[in-house]
Amino acid sequence: MFSYAFKRLLSTIPVLWIAVTLAFFVLRLAPGGPFDGERPLPPAILKNLAAHYNLDKPLVEQYLIYVGNVLQGDLGPSFVNEDFSVTEQLMIGVPYTFTVASLAIVLAVIIGVAAGSIGAIYQNKLPDYMIGFVILTGLVLPNFLVAPILQLVFGVKLGWLPVAGWGNGALRNLVLPVIVLTLPHAARISRLMRGSIIEVMNANYIRTARAKGIGPRLTVMRHAIKPALMPVVSYLGPAASYLLTGSLVVETVFGLPGIGKYFITAALNRDYGMVLGTVIFYMVLIIILNLLVDVAYAFLDPKVRTR
Amino acid sequence: MNQILKSTFAAGALALLLAGSASAVTLNMHNGGDPTSLDPHKLSGDWENRIAGDIFEGLVTEDAGANPVPGQAESWTVSDDKTVYTFKLRDGISWSDGKPVTASDFLFAFQRLFDPKNAAEYAYLQFTIKNAAAINEGKITDMAQLGVKAIDDKTLEITLEQPSPYFIGALTHYTGYPLPKHVIDAKGADWVKIENIVTNGAYKPTEWVPGSHVLAVKNDKYYGAAGVKIDAVKFVTLEDNAAALKQYRAGEFDILTDFPKDQYQWIQENLPGQAHVVPFAGLYYYVINSTKPPFDNANVRKALSMAVNREVIGPQILGTGELPAYSWVPPGMSGYGDPVMVDWKDLSYGDKVAEAKKLLAEAGITPEKPLKAQLRYNTNDNHKRIAVAIASMWKPLGIDIELYNTETKVHYDEMQRGLLEIGRAGWLADYNDADNFLSLLKTGIEHNYGKWSNADFDKLIEDGNKEQDQAKRAELFHKAEKIALDNTAAIPIYYYLSENIVSPKIKGFQDNAFDIHRTRWLEKTE
Numbered sequence: 001m002f003s004y005a006f007k008r009l010l011s012t013i014p015v016l017w018i019a020v021t022l023a024f025f026v027l028r029l030a031p032g033g034p035f036d037g038e039r040p041l042p043p044a045i046l047k048n049l050a051a052h053y054n055l056d057k058p059l060v061e062q063y064l065i066y067v068g069n070v071l072q073g074d075l076g077p078s079f080v081n082e083d084f085s086v087t088e089q090l091m092i093g094v095p096y097t098f099t100v101a102s103l104a105i106v107l108a109v110i111i112g113v114a115a116g117s118i119g120a121i122y123q124n125k126l127p128d129y130m131i132g133f134v135i136l137t138g139l140v141l142p143n144f145l146v147a148p149i150l151q152l153v154f155g156v157k158l159g160w161l162p163v164a165g166w167g168n169g170a171l172r173n174l175v176l177p178v179i180v181l182t183l184p185h186a187a188r189i190s191r192l193m194r195g196s197i198i199e200v201m202n203a204n205y206i207r208t209a210r211a212k213g214i215g216p217r218l219t220v221m222r223h224a225i226k227p228a229l230m231p232v233v234s235y236l237g238p239a240a241s242y243l244l245t246g247s248l249v250v251e252t253v254f255g256l257p258g259i260g261k262y263f264i265t266a267a268l269n270r271d272y273g274m275v276l277g278t279v280i281f282y283m284v285l286i287i288i289l290n291l292l293v294d295v296a297y298a299f300l301d302p303k304v305r306t307r
Numbered sequence: 308m309n310q311i312l313k314s315t316f317a318a319g320a321l322a323l324l325l326a327g328s329a330s331a332v333t334l335n336m337h338n339g340g341d342p343t344s345l346d347p348h349k350l351s352g353d354w355e356n357r358i359a360g361d362i363f364e365g366l367v368t369e370d371a372g373a374n375p376v377p378g379q380a381e382s383w384t385v386s387d388d389k390t391v392y393t394f395k396l397r398d399g400i401s402w403s404d405g406k407p408v409t410a411s412d413f414l415f416a417f418q419r420l421f422d423p424k425n426a427a428e429y430a431y432l433q434f435t436i437k438n439a440a441a442i443n444e445g446k447i448t449d450m451a452q453l454g455v456k457a458i459d460d461k462t463l464e465i466t467l468e469q470p471s472p473y474f475i476g477a478l479t480h481y482t483g484y485p486l487p488k489h490v491i492d493a494k495g496a497d498w499v500k501i502e503n504i505v506t507n508g509a510y511k512p513t514e515w516v517p518g519s520h521v522l523a524v525k526n527d528k529y530y531g532a533a534g535v536k537i538d539a540v541k542f543v544t545l546e547d548n549a550a551a552l553k554q555y556r557a558g559e560f561d562i563l564t565d566f567p568k569d570q571y572q573w574i575q576e577n578l579p580g581q582a583h584v585v586p587f588a589g590l591y592y593y594v595i596n597s598t599k600p601p602f603d604n605a606n607v608r609k610a611l612s613m614a615v616n617r618e619v620i621g622p623q624i625l626g627t628g629e630l631p632a633y634s635w636v637p638p639g640m641s642g643y644g645d646p647v648m649v650d651w652k653d654l655s656y657g658d659k660v661a662e663a664k665k666l667l668a669e670a671g672i673t674p675e676k677p678l679k680a681q682l683r684y685n686t687n688d689n690h691k692r693i694a695v696a697i698a699s700m701w702k703p704l705g706i707d708i709e710l711y712n713t714e715t716k717v718h719y720d721e722m723q724r725g726l727l728e729i730g731r732a733g734w735l736a737d738y739n740d741a742d743n744f745l746s747l748l749k750t751g752i753e754h755n756y757g758k759w760s761n762a763d764f765d766k767l768i769e770d771g772n773k774e775q776d777q778a779k780r781a782e783l784f785h786k787a788e789k790i791a792l793d794n795t796a797a798i799p800i801y802y803y804l805s806e807n808i809v810s811p812k813i814k815g816f817q818d819n820a821f822d823i824h825r826t827r828w829l830e831k832t833e
Binding site: 041044081151166 | 349427430431559713715718719720
């Protein structure tokens with residue numbers, strides 16, 4: 001298992017290198033630079049800035065300097081947020097995003113699996129239809145709509161929860177952003193779960209279990225859920241990496257200092273250091289999560305384990 | 308997680324600290340973007356100015372109405388030829404760590420500002436100081452030649468290149484703040500980290516979470532501390548205006564520095580008296596590439612300008628009632644009097660369009676033989692609305708506009724490289740002087756995107772800046788402005804408005820044309 005994981009990790013190094021190289025050069029092809037803005041700077045000052053950030057050196061030399069620094073674990077300076085290096089900014093933002101995202105993932109799995117299982121047990125009966133309706137609503141409403149509505153209802157009208165802000169991580173501040181993040185994923189997971197359980201319920205070993213006299217609810221709980229989780233797990237890999245890299249909308253609307261907006265704002269600001277830093281961070285995160293999904297597969301499905 | 312714990316702890320400790328004092332008052336301000344830095348030499352935005360101006364103070368500072376008043380300097384004298392200023396520092400001024408603020412802190416800050424190694428973006432704002440530009444461009448490497456001298460601990464002498472009536476105003480700008488030499492010597496570039504930084508303003512920063520907020524608490528070492536009524540200011544980063552307004556309604560903000568324009572009417576009806584929408588020293592305008600035919604023809608430019616129905620843009624297209632601009636210099640600039648207006652200002656819109664049609668017909672442009680032109684703007688809803696409206700005003704004249712938008716960085720990069728026919732631009736005053744706007748049209752400067760050039764205009768501006776007498780100077784500038792307008796150097800569209808929402812709890816908030824409201828003049832009642 002460990003040698004398998006290790007090999008998987010090694011094979012990702014060239015992928016990472018290609019991504020960084022591509023990002024580095026493609027970014028420079030984009031017109032405009034970090035110091036273009038509403039107020040043009042005198043040429044002498046632009047020259048000073050370029051020299052300060054090594055931008056006056058040939059592109060290949062800049063690339064070599066950058067890769068050299070990354071190999072030493074230094075993601076370099078941010079061109080826009082000068083008091084914090086790229087690494088420092090990521091270190092500051094990650095705990096916020098991870099707190100909100102991991103709560104959302106856990107919640108989405110619990111709600112999704114429960115709702116999906118209930119839907120499967122009561123297939124085509126009233127509970128199934130009701131859950132289906134709620135889920136469809138969660139799926140079709142985009143988060144940029146749900147978030148302001150929740151703010152308006154629970155923050156402004158009812159005054160139960162803060163409209164936005166981190167509030168030092170108080171639970172009341174987390175409720176709304178976590179709900180907004182959870183909804184679409186809980187909805188998708190429950191659809192996957194429902195379909196998957198229905199499929200598993202047709203398998204021979206379930207029929208055997210039923211033939212032994214186990215009731216439908218117990219059959220589902222004891223024999224169907226674990227194998228039925230496979231599609232959910234494969235969905236969780238990408239979903240988790242999506243959530244853990246932060247959500248631009250949720251972080252902007254709720255004023256959370258997470259990393260979701262870094263990538264977008266850095267690209268718009270031509271903050272070369274920050275864009276490359278986030279690319280590397282996202283890649284590493286996605287690689288790790290995919291690895292975890294593979295391990296989870298092996299745990300859930302004996303067929304994968306013995307192969 | 309560590310970071311959260313740390314900030315939780317810090318905030319908890321602060322809460323205890325504040326709870327300890329009789330009645331701790333925190334001003335919660337929606338500040339828009341994240342500051343680039345707390346280092347005054349690295350700033351460029353108004354949201355950064357709001358923080359910097361609360362935690363630092365220059366020789367001269369702003370009063371509640373944003374007028375220059377003595378700050379760290381108690382008084383100053385000017386030589387007869389108006390080029391040498393001698394500042395006497397106030398007694399009892401000190402940094403937040405208790406060390407006194409001396410003339411050498413100012414000397415050090417100016418030297419650092421102009422040192423090319425530090426690459427300060429805004430250094431050019433103080434280029435009126437003798438040899439500052441040459442040092443910044445690397446032509447002079449001997450810092451001793453800079454026109455700033457610390458005569459003794461309490462006396463600072465600044466020599467200018469030439470008399471400059473706006474120099475005192477420019478000293479209120481963050482490029483004129485002193486820096487704590489003793490801390491920078493000890494910590495180097497890390498001096499600005501929150502745990503190291505010391506400041507000399509009414510507040511000192513104690514917490515900065517990027518993407519969330521900067522917290523500044525009252526600086527007891529500040530000479531005016533006794534008059535400072537608000538104990539702490541929380542400058543909150545939040546780019547979503549609509550969310551900010553909801554937070555304001557829930558009482559989570561005391562001041563919003565911006566709001567969604569499309570909700571202005573709702574705000575007026577439901578939060579009466581809380582929206583402060585006042586003219587701001589800024590101009591929204593279109594530049595025309597005057598080196599490219601047919602736009603090199605002044606009559607074509609004039610026709611384009613005349614056909615813009617400015618009266619509908621503020622009230623109807625933007626909805627906040629921006630005032631139509633018929634002059635190049637916005638009204639209210641110090642010592643300038645009323646700006647010059649275009650001579651066709653008072654014609655009815657129908658007459659303007661008729662005249663514009665005539666001028667274009669003379670240049671061979673008619674609806675039958677239309678001119679195709681590109682109008683570029685940086686991607687933004689309001690810019691788009693205005694561009695669409697103006698394109699439709701030009702359409703009946705025989706101008707077929709292709710709209711072209713790019714993100715801000717690309718827009719200005721391409722405009723500077725002269726890749727435009729007609730392009731959107733805006734300018735906010737750096738200091739209270741007409742020169743700040745007129746200079747935008749001088750030959751050969753980066754901001755003159757349309758490359759309009761007029762020798763008489765350049766000469767008048769140059770003469771005006773050498774003129775000692777304020778009235779004569781204004782007269783020269785008025786002449787220059789008239790030349791620019793008669794030749795339609797560019798198309799002024801509207802004067803900016805500052806748009807704040809201020810809770811009735813806040814007292815002492817004075818509307819002004821610079822939108823500068825230092826917290827030390829404010830008061831918050833529960």
